[in-house]
Amino acid sequence: MKPSLWYRMDVIARRLTPFGLTLTLVLASILPLHIPGYARVVPALPLIAVYFWAVYRPNLLPAYAVFLIGLLHDSLSGTPIGMNAVILLVVYGAVISQRRFLVGKPFVIVWMGFVLVAGGAELAGWSMISIFNVTISEPRAALVQYLLTLGFFPFLSWFFLRWIRIFLEM
């Protein structure tokens, strides 16, 4: 029996949600939340999403989607265009190549993997912005941003895991 059109559209819509969620996080990270000091150290939410989907469902977030997400993030946040695209793509590639060590491991191991990857990403971002502008960017804000990003990881991961269970396990 051939699956109906509605069924196929439903499947496609569900499979687009990881990309959609990541785009939403890009927007969420530039919302004016009016929390004192928050805007300077807003956690790298798209990075969490890219890492997560690369570990758990890489086929639902292909490399070109990561590229587009990076470009949108750069365009909106005012960083040099291409910078976040490079960082997210490298993170994505690194995770995919090490995927067999992460898949099926307890969550803590996945989190530890993120600690390393996010550290590299933050350092890369800081170096790139400093080189690009030929001056030293404030390093403390980058450090706080890194720690906040690590702290947000379990919450977003929990949400994504629920999402997989509800919408993507068919």
Next chain:
Amino acid sequence: MKEQRARPIYRIAEPIKNLAQRFVYLGLVAAAFALMLLGKADVVLMERFRTHVTDAMAPILEIVSRPADSIASVVGQVRELTRIRAENERLRADRERLVHWQTVARHFEAENKALREMLQFVPGPSVGFITARVIADAGGAFAHSLILSAGSHQGVRKGQAVITGNGLVGRIIGVGSRSARVLLITDLNSRIPVLVEHSRTRAILSGDNSDNPRLILLPPGETVSPGDRIVTSGHGGAFPPGLPVGIITNAGDGSNAVRIFIKRQQLEYVRVIDIGPPAALPSQSEAEGLTDRAAGPGEGEQAAVKPSAQ
């Protein structure tokens, strides 16, 4: 569950597919790098791209930033309720003080007017305002900018100063048809010509992505001390002179850090200062004496826009 046998066609196709994917991946990384380099070489092109993307996203940001604003205002109102008595007390004291200053200001205004008439002083260009809502507070640790809900349709132009009641916020660096980007004075790329208010010493306020931008390019031998007020100098013409910027916090260690007056988390509505096109500046009666002055803002706007090209 059915187990699928690896058919010969898959055995050939699989490695080719992997190889193709790898090429696509490397191609994308290279493309992202190339865009970065292109952004360094051709600033205008990349900024145009950024403006288009921002403009396209502006309606979405406009909608999603509203609930965030209302939540923040509810939180703010509850917080205000708890200290309304102390606030009243303070406002009463403030009012006493301000009435006194009002008298002083009236006196100075009259005196100023009289002195200007004696000197036949030519006033600077008249200033208009465009009020805009902040729809995104972008950047994180690496760039400090805002996106505003007004663009070229509302008369916003590149290089204009952005202020709140407290002081200078930043400068417009990109304008779309319905959105505009403000480079905050704390951003790594921000350079604003300023004056130390009481000594009239010129300097440049330079951001470094921290909360406190620094004074650089002070004339040799000139020093500043904590508590000195910093205002815009108006050099370059794009900014009106005398906009409050901040206060020197420490001068001893050579950093000349400035505590700025604006509070970034409170920026909800801002005002863009529109100095007006040079041609519209001189009124009929003043036109003769003004020709050299009227040319000023036009040149200055280009000069002031230049630092954003970094």
